[in-house]
Amino acid sequence: MVLVIVIISYIFIIGFDYIPLIKSQNKKETIIYSTLLALSFVTLVLVVIGVKLPSPTKLIEYLLKSIIKT
Amino acid sequence: MNTEIISKKLMIATMTCFVLGSSIVSGGSTVLIQDSWVSVITGALLAIPMVLVYARIVKLYPKKDIYEVFLELFGKIGGRIFIVMFTWYAWHLGALVLRDFSEYIQSTVKQDTPQVIVMLSIIVVAVYLVRSGMRTIGRWSIIVLVVILLVVITTIILGVNNGRIENLYPLFNHKPLEFLSDAFLMFSFPYAETVLFLTVSNSLKKDESPYRVFIYGIAFGATILLFVSLRNIVLLGQEMVRSSLFPSFVAIRIIGLGKFLTKIEGIVMINFILLGIAKITITLLAATKGVASLFNIRNYKDFTIPIAILMVVLGMIVYDNIINLVDFLIIYPIYAIPFQIVIPLVVWIFAEIKFRKTKIKKKGVNAVLIKNSKVYYKVVSDLKI
Numbered sequence: 302m303v304l305v306i307v308i309i310s311y312i313f314i315i316g317f318d319y320i321p322l323i324k325s326q327n328k329k330e331t332i333i334y335s336t337l338l339a340l341s342f343v344t345l346v347l348v349v350i351g352v353k354l355p356s357p358t359k360l361i362e363y364l365l366k367s368i369i370k371t
Numbered sequence: 372m373n374t375e376i377i378s379k380k381l382m383i384a385t386m387t388c389f390v391l392g393s394s395i396v397s398g399g400s401t402v403l404i405q406d407s408w409v410s411v412i413t414g415a416l417l418a419i420p421m422v423l424v425y426a427r428i429v430k431l432y433p434k435k436d437i438y439e440v441f442l443e444l445f446g447k448i449g450g451r452i453f454i455v456m457f458t459w460y461a462w463h464l465g466a467l468v469l470r471d472f473s474e475y476i477q478s479t480v481k482q483d484t485p486q487v488i489v490m491l492s493i494i495v496v497a498v499y500l501v502r503s504g505m506r507t508i509g510r511w512s513i514i515v516l517v518v519i520l521l522v523v524i525t526t527i528i529l530g531v532n533n534g535r536i537e538n539l540y541p542l543f544n545h546k547p548l549e550f551l552s553d554a555f556l557m558f559s560f561p562y563a564e565t566v567l568f569l570t571v572s573n574s575l576k577k578d579e580s581p582y583r584v585f586i587y588g589i590a591f592g593a594t595i596l597l598f599v600s601l602r603n604i605v606l607l608g609q610e611m612v613r614s615s616l617f618p619s620f621v622a623i624r625i626i627g628l629g630k631f632l633t634k635i636e637g638i639v640m641i642n643f644i645l646l647g648i649a650k651i652t653i654t655l656l657a658a659t660k661g662v663a664s665l666f667n668i669r670n671y672k673d674f675t676i677p678i679a680i681l682m683v684v685l686g687m688i689v690y691d692n693i694i695n696l697v698d699f700l701i702i703y704p705i706y707a708i709p710f711q712i713v714i715p716l717v718v719w720i721f722a723e724i725k726f727r728k729t730k731i732k733k734k735g736v737n738a739v740l741i742k743n744s745k746v747y748y749k750v751v752s753d754l755k756i
Contacts, residue, residue, distance in 0.1 A: 303485050310491070318676055330673055333666055337677035344684040349487060354688045357463070358699055365702050 303349050311342055374504030379579040381509025383587045385649065386565055388512040390592025391519065392650030393471045394561045395599055396617050396643055402553045403545050404609045405538060408600040413550065414557025415593035421563055421712065422585040424719050429572040429581035431722045437569035438664035444721045451665060453714060458661025460710040461567055462678070465654030466685035467699075469493060472647045473686065474693050479620055479640060490683045493644070497652040498679045501659060502672050505574040508652055515645045522642050523595060526635075527602050529626045534605035559704035562589055563711035570657040616693065619643070655679055 319338060323331055347354060377385075401407050432440050437457065442450035473489040481489065500508050565588060575581060603618040606625060615621045620643075623636045659678050663671030690696045 303487060306488070306491075314676055322673060329666065330668055330670070333662075333668070334673060334677065337662075337674060337681065341677045341680035341684065345487075345680055348684055348687045354684075356688045356690065357685070358689045358695070361706055362699060362702060365705055369702075369705070 304346065307345055307349055314338070374506045375574050376576055377505050377509040377574050378576055379584055381506070381513060382568075382575050382579075382584045383591065384516050385509050385512040385653065386568060386584065386588025387591040387595070388515055388519075388646055388649035389565060389568070389653050390561045390589060391595055391646055392561060393468050393647055394596055395519070395646060396471070396475055396619050401612050401615075401618060402556065403549060404613050405540065405604055406543060406545050406550070407553070407612070408539075408597055408604065409543070409550060410553035410557045411593060411597045411600050413554035414562055415589055417554055417558040418562035418565075418589055419586065421558075421715070422565060422589055423582065424715050425566055425569055426581040426585045428569060428715065428719055428722060429575070431726050432572075433575070433577060433581075434573055436571065436573045436660060436664075437718070438661060439573075440569075440718060440722065442664070444718065444725065453718075454661055454665050456714065457570070457710065458658055458665065460707075461570070461654045461657035461661060462682060462685065463689075464564065464567070465651055465658060465682045466689050468647060468650050468654065469682060469686035470689050470696065472644060472651075474696060475617055475620070476640075476644070478693065479617065480637070487683065487687055490686050493648060493651060494655070494679045494683055496648050497655050498675050500648070500652045501656045501675045501679075505571060505656075508649070508656070511652075512649050515642070515649055518642050519646055520595070522639055523598055523602075526623055526626055526639070527598060529635075530602060530606050530622070533625055534602075535608065536605060538604050538606075538608045539601070555704050556700075559707045559711055560700070561592070563707065565589065566711050566715055567653055567657045569715070570660050571653070616697070651682075655682060658682065 315338075319334065322334055325331075344354065403410055428437070428440065432443075435443070438450075438454050441453040441457075444450070445453060469490050470486075472493060473486040476489050477484065477486055500511055565585065568585070568588075572581065575584065599619060603622045604612055606622040607615065607618055611621060612618050620636060620640060623639045624634075626635060655675065655678065659675050660671045662674050662678060663669070668674075690699065
């Protein structure tokens with residue numbers, strides 16, 4: 302169910318936000334937007350289907366704790 | 372109409388909402404239990420020198436946000452390194468607050484709703500506000516602030532009969548070092564987080580004083596937090612405050628006006644979420660502006676949606692559970708030092724040096740001009756023209 306909501310949301314985003322940007326013919330903005338949108342879609346779908354992505358907070362915790370110990 | 376320029380009042384309201392943000396749910400730090408209200412004050416006092424540094428940066432560069440200042444002071448490469456760091460901080464903080472609120476909603480009322488749906492619902496409002504501009508954010512903040520003030524005052528009045536003033540005793544029953552570390556915790560979360568306002572500082576009207584904005588924003592936020600913290604301790608008692616993750620919610624739960632007005636926590640909870648949206652909006656705005664500055668793009672609003680979704684993703688993976696959230700809060704003050712203290716201090720020092728150099732240069736040029744004009748008048752008078 303959540304996955305369906307996510308996919309429908311992306312259809313809306315592409316229709317109302319992405320296509321107008323492509324039409325504006327600003328190449329640089331379109332490339333950055335496409336990259337960010339693709340990245341957000343892939344990561345969000347992975348999170349929704351239950352794939353465990355590495356948390357940056359754990360890395361921060363590990364680094365800070367090792368600094369404090371030394 | 373420029374939707375990006377706002378008055379001092381709206382900026383103060385936005386900052387107050389930002390300070391209260393997620394802190395109002397917990398009523399500030401609860402480490403010192405009955406003495407936790409002390410760290411609400413000492414944390415704010417600790418934060419004042421730092422926010423004066425932030426304000427000075429704004430004063431030196433009134434028409435520029437911090438990303439433009441980075442590029443001007445440290446060049447294209449150095450400036451971009453700082454931009455990446457600051458954007459990361461905004462993005463990460465936004466994700467932390469988002470997770471905070473989704474945990475809050477899930478553990479209090481919406482136990483079966485997936486957190487990702489809660490987060491997406493919150494971020495939609497934040498995206499709308501960012502795209503509408505700073506003026507809309509300011510107006511949102513002022514309305515939310517008035518409602519929150521009414522809620523805090525009402526809950527204090529209604530809670531008078533349920534509270535026990537003895538819960539505040541024994542006063543100052545902790546070691547000085549404990550007071551200091553808790554004050555530092557309050558300094559970094561939430562007061563010094565106002566460093567993110569440097570990313571929207573160019574939205575402040577030209578003649579307004581940034582010092583007043585920062586000081587009043589912190590002062591109003593601290594005052595409301597102080598009352599919330601005192602209310603929670605008086606109503607709940609020391610053990611409940613110690614064991615509860617969201618003391619404000621538990622405190623409001625026991626408030627009622629006889630049998631006529633009970634279970635008001637639902638209405639109050641929605642108001643807390645509105646306050647949280649104000650904080651998430653500022654972090655989203657800061658992160659979006661950062662990405663746009665990194666790639667030298669003027670219209671930052673185009674990237675709001677993908678960055679907002681990435682913030683939700685980070686919010687989802689940032690902790691495994693609510694216990695990790697509490698654990699991370701312990702080391703958060705150390706993690707935040709580079710963003711809240713080191714970077715602003717470096718920027719301030721470099722900005723002051725540059726400002727003075729330009730001033731000396733200007734003085735030199737003026738002196739030469741005055742000297743030349745004097746010589747000219749002397750020549751003219753000698754020639755008796």
